[in-house]
Amino acid sequence: MNGDMLIVLTLALVSLPIRFYHFQDPPEVVFDEVHFGKFAGEYINGTFYFDVHPPLAKMLTALVAQVFSYNGDFDFGTIGNSYLGSSVPYAEMRAVCVLLGVLLVPASFVTLRTGGHSAPAALFAALLVLFENSLSTNSRFILLDAYLLLFTAWTLLSWAMFLKHRNTPFTLEWWWWLSATGFGLGCAVSCKWVGLFTIATIGCSTLYHVWGLWGDLRVSKISFFKHFVARIICLIGLPIAIYVFCFYVHLELLSLTGSGDSYISPHFQHSLVGRDIIETPSDVVYGSIVSIRHLGTNGGYLHSHASNYPEGSKQQQVTLYPYEDENNLWRILKANSSNESEEVQHDILGSDNKTWLQYVRSGEMIKLEHLITRPRKLHSHNEKPPLSDEESYKEVSAYGFPDFDGDANDFWVVKTIGEALESRIQALQSQFQLIHTLQTCALYSGNKKLPDWGFGQQEVACIQNGKIPKTLWMIEQVAHDLLPLEKTRMTSYPRYSFWQKFKELHGLMWRANNDLKESHPYQSRPSEWLMLVHGISYWERDGRHIYLLGNPIIYWTVTVTVFIYMILSFFFKLRQQRGVAERFQPDLLQFYKRAAGFYAMAWAFHYLPFYLMGRQLFLHHYLPALYCGILLVGVSVDLVLQKFKWKLSQWIFVFTLTAIAICAFFNFAPLSYGLPWNRESCIRSQWLPYWDFGCERFSTIGHFANPNPKHAEL
Template identity: 60%
Template sequence: MFVTPCLQRKDIFFLLVLLALALIVRLYKIDQPNEVVFDEVHFGGFAGQYINGTYYFDVHPPLAKMLIALSSQISGYQGEFDFGLIGNSYTSNVPFVQMRTVSAILGALLAPISYITLRDGGHSIQASLVTAIAVCFENSLVTNSRLILLDPYLLFFTAWSLMSWNKFFKYSNRPFSSSWWIWLTMTGLGLGCTLSCKWVGLFIIATIGCSTINQLWGIWGNLNVTKMRFLRHVLARTICLIILPMILYIGSFYIHFYLLPFSGPGDSMMSSHFQHSLIGHEIDDSPIDIVYGSAITVRHLGTNGGYLHSHDAAYPEGSNQQQVTLYPYQDENNWWIIRKMNSTLDFEEKESGDLLGSDGRTWLDYVRHGDIVRLEHIKTSPRRLHSHDIKAPISDDESYKEVSGYGFPDYEGDSNDLWRLVIPAHDKSEGNDDKYGRLQTLRTTFQLIHPMQSCALYSGNKRLPDWGFGQQEVACIQNGKLPKTLWMVEETHHDLLPDNTTKVNYPHSSFWMKFKELHQRMWTANRDLTETHPYQSRPPDWPMLRRGVSFWARDQRHIYFLGNPALYWASTISIFTFLILFSFFKVRAHRQIKEKFNPLRQQYYEQAAGFYTMAWAFHYLPFYLMGRQLFLHHYLPALYCALLVFGVGFDCVLQKWSPSAPSSPVHRSSTSSTSQVMTTSTKTISAFRASLSRWSVASLWIMIIITIFYLYAPLSYGLSWNQASCQEAQWLPLWEFDCGRYTQGALSSSMSAVDSPTSFTMDSSELDSKLYPFVHTSYHGEL
């Protein structure tokens, strides 16, 4: 791969023009629509959580969200706006324009970065310029970078990493020089920041990692390199490309936890241990010993549903008895009294027991493994925890029995109120030690087995409908698995427990405990994003742009996430053309067939296009392994890499009009005998004709790119359009941008003034947003 030692003056001119164009394209009417669009629902809302310090949960790492929050806070946002629904109108105190502008600037920087990336690889100005124009006027990149989303940050750091790695290769023949160290460090910073925005940042790490291994392999094979010098190469890359990204990634989570000290809407996704480390969710110390007559709260361990809960509302069918659910927040309806099988009293007069009460005359008994108990709901007493041979309200299987609150005054209850308390750890303890046989606060996990129905108190992740207030279903399951039938007493109190009774609370949560748990929850939540969405798509749809995503709609305006078809199709063709040609030439080389092509082909085309194709593959192919909900915007990092392949291929085509092969400071092609006898005037004319041809081809492509961008601009910006233009632009059947919403009149589709919206007509499917929704061949053989 050829490199240029530095950018020329005309390169600086083109960079400035590209940046200005990209800013104009992305900042045009960025204040419209002045409503919440697509995933601004989530990421705008998270900015408010950072400002207020209230904990939230998301499936992505925090760096991009913290940068969004920083831009909003600098702009004066106080975090009070409700981003909860697509279409909510922004109020005057929400700096949504400033927040979108940061995304737009990062998106605009992709154009000059792509230009620098190709120029640093030794490619022509024309090819680099066409590629940068493609990035500048690619509709899906434009749409995505005009909103408060994570992808502009992800794409910027991905592009920065590729550019920095290219620049690092420029200095590979001067190892350990200051420039060498600077760009190696910049690459590591880019990798760490990319990963800290989204986990798909692992794909760019894999790309650079494979290139690093390939380069180190080449250095190891150089007999002029001493072992000590080779170890220095390994150590430098380990520090900059492994340790530095890890520090950035872990550090982003440390700041994340620091900025969110208060209890917030994300509590319910975390364990009780994690929740109680947040301010506002603390609990008082509770006695470790649980005796009969104690008031207790019972937390489910198998899910994050929360506390065993009941309230004064009945099931609409089944037994029509009082509902029992899981509720994620502390509430007075979470409190129960644990009683002996035949007891309905708080205290009983006895002559002996396990513990003498603080009044000096009442004996108290510990609750033990194997006891038959009743749980009486304090708020709606005398209703008790009850189950019977009636199917649970929303679980379809007959093995799920309804759990209810049942009882009335002067009624002693029946056998369906009885539960056997089973402590699994007791059976594993040596000699059935009493320590493991007693029920203890925050120390003992237990099951409640219903003897009459032979089922265990259970909860899954099923949510009740509106009549159950969206709370989690509780059932009694026959032959259920242990994890989701386990419970724990979180709080307890009893008026007669002695004052010297040991009290307990949740242990302090260290940063590493929180870090580990949050990653487990993020992984699980990502894996469970399997619900269908009207605009979801699968990886085979993306390279050929088979469908898009509806972001926002109102009246005769629609923001529909759709790419520039010419660029999607051309970049995909470039990828497969390279793979075909690469395989073709490898077979010919294996057969020792002499090529008539330019001897610089391998360095100039194969290695450059090979690297970007590898980057494309790493950013695209892993999605085939994912069963989660996916959308077209997941293809954007791969699209950027594909556009770089397109640029290299375009430069290869331009060689047809080149008077001579490109040269480099490290290797110059020999001049043919014909060239040596050419007169100066002939050379000048030849060079002029070649240059004119190259610029003509480049200009033609630039015109095509901008024309098609302009055709779909009404969907990118949410501009007024007309039905005829919409139908003409609907090239593929799955492009669902609903031409019926536009009038048949000749409304201007140009970038004209946008009227303020008056009525919201988006249907429920459009309102439904997604939940949030690894090899490089070295450019050079030199060190």
């Protein structure tokens, strides 16, 4: 064990300079630091944001930033924005990620040694982790993957430790490592939902061992029940508690209205400070000034402004706008007149005690006059909207001019959902459609964003035979000078509980993940990861390029090892069925099958599910599977080493294989570290015909020089 400790310390010390080399360079925003650096500022400012990933890694990033006095004011919006002169402690934030990447190296060694594998095999796997370019590059920046990978590695290590103590159940060590496994599972899934694949891995292994306990007649029913309950508590209850707690802290920290408001429901929005819960009269009468919110999306309010469509009717734009604004206000008029002095049905006497007001009811025909640009009114006609070419879509505009009372294209029928015809429209309660009388279409909005001429706001159209959810609206605020407030019930949004927010956020995260289907120049599919077909450009400037590319020797070795394992498993099964004697000792072969089977399963769980995903995928999604694959390589090498008679020959074999991987690592180091490179070396390093490192950006001369002399002392 002393020898193992010495190897662990040596691995950590060797990893430090390799991982930390020029980690401060470039002093600019790189790749997804655009997102995760910005989110750190949101936590510090307390402003709500929305993201597709759970919050733990982002909160830890924000904690580091706050400890080092970041004030949350930096613009992370564009790759290449300079950190110099700002309050962003980017070096410290990156350093924590680098340190997590360093810990991954000894963790892999200890995991295999704990599993009973030889020191040469465990060291070999650890060195592959150390000299893997994509693991190194991805841990050098303010990203989530360093946190995810470490928690994944911690989980696998803790599970190996637990299995080591499985023959001494319910001891302190047994409970500690079972709980540590659950802790790792909870943290991994709280960083990214990819952690669910780690849960599946440990879950299957747990079922295998519990099934073994059930078949062991030496284990009493009471003892089996204790085993079962212990695993439920530690491997299900504890991860769930950690996951929920992370979201609780997340929502407590982000209490102010912010950039994420447009993604969440109005009920959720009005639970944030800055969008305090409003009270409004529930009664809606003709002549009321109202704001109308779309319910089918979180796009916001029915909105118009003094800008016209550049094509089509070229009339005034109507859009959805996510924030409260005076351009969201509309006056409800009777369809046959805009004169409010007409005789009305005697529904409620106005506050002047002489004017009768009439409620707006379902089934009635109305006009909506835009308050700021009146007399323009909500209007539709047989024109195509700007973003939709189908015949079923009609343009919606605001149309009118002085001394013109409008026409039938301004007429809309209010039709409530789930209420009787002629029922009263109630603010914050009635959900209704607005049906255009001439085009027989319903006022609609999807999630399409208008271009710059529409200020990026959400398109509003009128759709024939559209799905009801995208055609539903609700009146949020009501104002009328003559509405007697003493006779009118006031209403407001109910305050959302934590569980309601938690449920809504997960629905939004799920849909947002599935909607990430736009093409990206560096996206790749799972079938391309095995042979390292594509990488990802992180940053480029002045003849330097940071490009996420794995060490091809290691990637290809992992791929070959996985397929060899599947072939050997089938081969051994055939030999066993035929009763053929094995050259390996039975215990050794069984040990290999169990160990290799576990890491092969871990690799499969972290890799194969991506084939079911239609969203954008990138090479970095493969990194957890790659880590599991490297452990499988270590186990497989351990089986091979059993054929070596002398210990020295084992070490020579391991270091020879490692030397090949190290040479490949340094060959691609200019891309990992963003170092100056020469064009000839770049071209020679494009081993595969579909690799494109942009060699034209490099000069014909270059070397491994300090790319930023100003930071040479760092």
